Amino acid sequence: MTRPRSRRGGGRPTIADVARKAGVGAITVSRALREPGRVSEDLRRQIQAAVDELGYVPDPNARALASARAEVFGVLVPSLTNNVFAEVVRGIYDSLSDSPFRIQLGNTHYSGLEEERLLQVFAPQRPAALIVAGIDQTPLSRKLLETAGCPVVQVMETGPDPVDMLVGFSHFDGGRTATEHLIEMGYRRIGFIGARMDPRSQRRLAGYRAAMEAAGLFDPRLVTTTPLLSSVTLGRELLRDALAKMPSLDGVFCNNDDIALGVLFECHRAAISVPKTIGIIGFNDLDMMQAAFPSVTSVRTHRYEIGRRAVAMALAEIAGQRPQQRVVDLGFELIRRESTAR
Amino acid sequence: MTRPRSRRGGGRPTIADVARKAGVGAITVSRALREPGRVSEDLRRQIQAAVDELGYVPDPNARALASARAEVFGVLVPSLTNNVFAEVVRGIYDSLSDSPFRIQLGNTHYSGLEEERLLQVFAPQRPAALIVAGIDQTPLSRKLLETAGCPVVQVMETGPDPVDMLVGFSHFDGGRTATEHLIEMGYRRIGFIGARMDPRSQRRLAGYRAAMEAAGLFDPRLVTTTPLLSSVTLGRELLRDALAKMPSLDGVFCNNDDIALGVLFECHRAAISVPKTIGIIGFNDLDMMQAAFPSVTSVRTHRYEIGRRAVAMALAEIAGQRPQQRVVDLGFELIRRESTAR
DNA sequence: CTCATTTATGGTAGCGCTACCATCTTTTCC
DNA sequence: GGAAAAGATGGTAGCGCTACCATAAATGAG
Numbered sequence: 248m249t250r251p252r253s254r255r256g257g258g259r260p261t262i263a264d265v266a267r268k269a270g271v272g273a274i275t276v277s278r279a280l281r282e283p284g285r286v287s288e289d290l291r292r293q294i295q296a297a298v299d300e301l302g303y304v305p306d307p308n309a310r311a312l313a314s315a316r317a318e319v320f321g322v323l324v325p326s327l328t329n330n331v332f333a334e335v336v337r338g339i340y341d342s343l344s345d346s347p348f349r350i351q352l353g354n355t356h357y358s359g360l361e362e363e364r365l366l367q368v369f370a371p372q373r374p375a376a377l378i379v380a381g382i383d384q385t386p387l388s389r390k391l392l393e394t395a396g397c398p399v400v401q402v403m404e405t406g407p408d409p410v411d412m413l414v415g416f417s418h419f420d421g422g423r424t425a426t427e428h429l430i431e432m433g434y435r436r437i438g439f440i441g442a443r444m445d446p447r448s449q450r451r452l453a454g455y456r457a458a459m460e461a462a463g464l465f466d467p468r469l470v471t472t473t474p475l476l477s478s479v480t481l482g483r484e485l486l487r488d489a490l491a492k493m494p495s496l497d498g499v500f501c502n503n504d505d506i507a508l509g510v511l512f513e514c515h516r517a518a519i520s521v522p523k524t525i526g527i528i529g530f531n532d533l534d535m536m537q538a539a540f541p542s543v544t545s546v547r548t549h550r551y552e553i554g555r556r557a558v559a560m561a562l563a564e565i566a567g568q569r570p571q572q573r574v575v576d577l578g579f580e581l582i583r584r585e586s587t588a589r
Numbered sequence: 590m591t592r593p594r595s596r597r598g599g600g601r602p603t604i605a606d607v608a609r610k611a612g613v614g615a616i617t618v619s620r621a622l623r624e625p626g627r628v629s630e631d632l633r634r635q636i637q638a639a640v641d642e643l644g645y646v647p648d649p650n651a652r653a654l655a656s657a658r659a660e661v662f663g664v665l666v667p668s669l670t671n672n673v674f675a676e677v678v679r680g681i682y683d684s685l686s687d688s689p690f691r692i693q694l695g696n697t698h699y700s701g702l703e704e705e706r707l708l709q710v711f712a713p714q715r716p717a718a719l720i721v722a723g724i725d726q727t728p729l730s731r732k733l734l735e736t737a738g739c740p741v742v743q744v745m746e747t748g749p750d751p752v753d754m755l756v757g758f759s760h761f762d763g764g765r766t767a768t769e770h771l772i773e774m775g776y777r778r779i780g781f782i783g784a785r786m787d788p789r790s791q792r793r794l795a796g797y798r799a800a801m802e803a804a805g806l807f808d809p810r811l812v813t814t815t816p817l818l819s820s821v822t823l824g825r826e827l828l829r830d831a832l833a834k835m836p837s838l839d840g841v842f843c844n845n846d847d848i849a850l851g852v853l854f855e856c857h858r859a860a861i862s863v864p865k866t867i868g869i870i871g872f873n874d875l876d877m878m879q880a881a882f883p884s885v886t887s888v889r890t891h892r893y894e895i896g897r898r899a900v901a902m903a904l905a906e907i908a909g910q911r912p913q914q915r916v917v918d919l920g921f922e923l924i925r926r927e928s929t930a931r
Numbered sequence: 932c933t934c935a936t937t938t939a940t941g942g943t944a945g946c947g948c949t950a951c952c953a954t955c956t957t958t959t960c961c
Numbered sequence: 962g963g964a965a966a967a968g969a970t971g972g973t974a975g976c977g978c979t980a981c982c983a984t985a986a987a988t989g990a991g
Contacts, residue, residue: 259713261947272971277949287969304713308653309947312976317650327682328675337669340696349710352694354682368691371601371646479877508877515882535821535850540857603977614941619979629939651977654946937988942981949976958967 260301269297280305307349311373316397319349320561321369323379325357325445329477331503331531331550332380335402338554339378346562348375357445359385366391373397376561382406382413383446398564400557404447405576412564413574414556418447421546421579422454425500425528428544430462432587434498434526438469440485440510441502442477448502451530455500468493477502482509483516497525498587504529504536507543511586527586541585549577602643611639622647649691653715658739661691662903663711665721667699667787671819673845673873673892674722677744680896681720688904690717699787701727708733715739718903724748724755725788740906742899746789747918754906755916756898760789763888763921764796767842767870770886772804774929776840776868780811782827782852783844784819790844793872797842810835819844824851825858839867840929846871846878849885853928869928883927891919 266273271290279286279294286294297303311317322339324332336352343350351374353365362379366388369377376398384392392399392410399411404418429437439455441448452470459465471489475481482505490496501507507529514521521527521541529536532547556575563571608615613632621628621636628636639645653659664681666674678694685692693716695707704721708730711719718740726734734741734752741753746760771779781797783790794812801807813831817823824847832838843849849871856863863869863883871878874889898917905913 262949263947273947274949274972275970278970281949285969290970304709306654306713306947308650308659308714309976310949311650312648312654312946312978313948313950315949315976327679328672330670330672333670333675337696340669344696349693351691354679354686367646371648372650479880483880505877509880512880512882535847538821538825538851538854540854604979605977615977616942616979617940620940623979627939632940648977651946652979654948655977655979657946657980933991935988935990937986939984939986941984943983944979944981946979947976950974952971952973954969954971956967956969958965960965961963 259306260303262303262305264301265294265297265303268301269294315373317372317374318347319351319372319374320558321351321353321366321372321374321377323353323355323362323365323369323377325355325380327352327354330533331548334550335380335554335557338551339558340554341551342555342558355380357443359383359388363388363391366395370395375565376400378402378557378561381446382409384410398561400561402553402557404450405574409574411573412557412560414553414560414577415575416548416577416579418450419454419457421530421548422451422500423458424454424579424581425451425530425546426455426458428581428583429498429500429526429528429587430458430464432498432522432526432589434587434589435464436466436469436493436495437464437498437500437526438471438489438493438496439500439502440482440489440506441472442475442481442485442506444472444474444502451502466493469496472502477505479505479509479512482506483513484509486510486513499525499527501527501529504531504533504543504545507545508535508539511539511541511543522586522589526589532580532582536582536584539586544584544587545582547580547582549579552577601648602645604645604647606643607636607639607645610643611635657715659714659716660689661693661714661716662900663693663695663708663714663716663719665695665697665704665707665711665719667697667722669694669696672875673890676892677722677896677899680893681900682896683893684897684900697722699785701725701730705730705733708737712737717907718742720744720899720903723788724751726752740903742903744895744899746792747916751916753915754899754902756895756902756919757917758890758919758921760792761796761799763872763890764793764842765800766796766921766923767793767872767888768797768800770923770925771840771842771868771870771929772800772806774840774864774868774931776929776931777806778808778811778835778837779806779840779842779868780813780831780835780838781842781844782824782831782848783814784817784823784827784848786814786816786844793844808835811838814844819847821847821851821854824848825855826851828852828855841867841869843869843871846873846875846885846887849887850877850881853881853883853885864928864931868931874922874924878924878926881928886926886929887924889922889924891921894919 262273262276266276276294279291326332355362378400380403382401382404401413404415471485529543529545532545536543536545604615604618608618618636621633668674697704720742722745724743724746743755746757813827871885871887874887878885878887
């Protein structure tokens with residue numbers, strides 16, 4: 248009378264359909280798909296044929312419910328448009344494209360509160376791994392990460408106390424290296440220009456300050472920042488501000504390459520010679536720094552590789568390979584170009 | 590003896606725990622959370638108290654399995670680093686951040702095959718809606734979209750035959766408008782420079798060609814393209830190629846702003862005066878076009894708004910509001926700047 | 932005041948899959 | 962050659978939730 252079967256499902260084949268067609272039990276189909284080694288050659292072939300014929304695709308929701316573990320990587324980044332994070336995310340996607348894992352991407356908008364909210368959304372899904380940008384989680388976020396019951400990789404930075412694993416580099420050292428390069432090239436009144444001073448920017452600024460103080464060159468009026476989101480246009484404005492405060496400025500460490508490009512354009516417009524009158528160094532080494540005229544010195548960071556490594560580490564841990572390196576410092580590379588070649 | 594309860598789950602509270610604590614049936618809790626209007630004020634308060642006290646969060650996997658519909662928007666874009674799509678994606682994320690919907694983002698790498706593969710991964714999840722870039726799906730992709738059983742929004746372009754809904758603008762018209770602007774400003778030997786000629790780029794090229802032919806100016810040697818991925822560096826190289834083929838070039842319609850920036854830098858380096866000797870127009874109007882020196886004319890497109898509209902249309906359809914506008918042309922805007930002001 | 936209709940709540944039965952345990956077969960070892 | 966160990970397969974019982982239907986209570990109609 249009643250038709251209890253297929254009451255709701257849209258008629259897609261289920262594991263039971265495959266089992267019936269292949270003449271085996273449902274659980275054997277499940278195993279053949281997930282642990283082929285545990286099913287005999289014969290049955291495996293039979294099952295594969297049934298799968299192909301029916302066009303069977305496992306329902307990830309049912310899978311997640313039954314196994315209490317979703318095949319999902321949760322990824323939290325502060326921005327989707329910032330090229331730096333986009334590269335990390337691309338590395339993550341590329342590394343996972345051949346795996347059964349999906350990606351759940353969250354945009355925290357540089358907000359700790361938003362990060363907490365997103366973690367509370369992600370955690371109930373029981374993700375296979377979590378990848379988060381930065382090491383400055385709020386206490387609640389940290390607790391959520393610690394109790395998530397899955398591998399956690401913090402990316403973009405190094406730090407003393409990872410939740411679980413860590414892939415990144417030292418922003419402090421990056422800032423110091425950039426500043427030391429300007430000093431070495433003979434610049435003296437070197438400004439720092441930055442927008443949206445997130446924790447990583449703060450550490451680059453600290454590196455700048457350390458280098459300047461070590462050389463006896465630091466002056467707080469050399470530092471120009473704004474809470475606004477970074478952009479090329481903003482770089483132009485900030486250089487104007489910096490010059491207004493300190494007309495004798497002869498070098499600029501830009502917190503990122505967008506700002507650096509804006510600074511370069513403002514120099515063009517004001518007929519300030521680069522690198523003669525002002526030296527410019529950026530951060531991240533986006534493609535355009537090499538193409539710019541004059542080409543712009545920058546600190547190259549390995550964003551794509553950070554994404555790849557984070558995934559590799561998480562996958563290793565999922566596979567049960569525990570005794571690996573838990574903190575990876577990918578470093579950075581000073582790329583010397585025309586904009587600082589005095 | 591045996592403890593059948595909580596055999597696997599990590600001890601997180603379930604809807605049954607909330608129901609017990611609130612002294613109601615599980616189904617009433619479910620209703621109170623999803624359709625508060627159908628539960629009496631009293632019970633609703635009681636249930637909310639129990640939810641808060643236990644810290645209950647519904648399991649999205651169980652929900653998806655039971656209701657045969659996941660609260661997920663599937664989003665397919667050709668690139669994660671291209672600023673244009675990043676903006677669309679940002680619009681989508683921002684529009685959905687206050688809704689219960691999650692986002693499943695896929696990167697097709699401009700490949701129709703990869704798009705098919707991703708749709709086959711997405712479809713079994715029974716997403717609440719699908720948003721895909723472009724209108725040039727393969728027959729299989731189109732069939733997958735049509736049979737997905739959820740609202741589908743194609744974005745970035747307009748076209749005659751949407752799968753379901755459409756938000757975008759005419760790339761042909763954009764290309765024609767850009768080219769006509771150059772002609773109007775007195776340029777005659779106007780080149781087209783483009784990388785990675787995806788279908789949208791092809792249509793912009795077609796618009797360029799139409800404008801040039803209408804003015805009796807078209808010459809195939811004016812067109813320079815490459816299958817490589819677009820970048821600023823590539824823009825420089827392509828201008829060199831274009832000038833080698835056609836030294837009398839006096840204007841360039843760049844297929845996008847990255848290329849335009851590279852062309853501008855190459856002009857600087859080769860001491861070619863912009864806009865006097867060569868006029869430059871880009872496409873998309875990224876922030877840096879306004880900041881560049883000279884500032885670069887571009888065709889502004891409304892990427893963020895496209896993302897927002899796509900979500901709004903999908904949500905309206907999910908809410909059952911059918912008789913809406915199914916095709917939305919958001920147009921574009923010519924932004925005249927110094928690089929074409931001869 | 933009775934009967935039909937609406938509203939509020941609950942019980943039952945799955946959604947499609949996998950963990951756990953049982954069973955049966957094959958291999959290994961003394 | 963027989964017992965023990967290892968390997969292959971299947972049955973059962975949920976995972977946590979919601980669709981469906983049933984029931985009880987409140988409301989409206991005649």
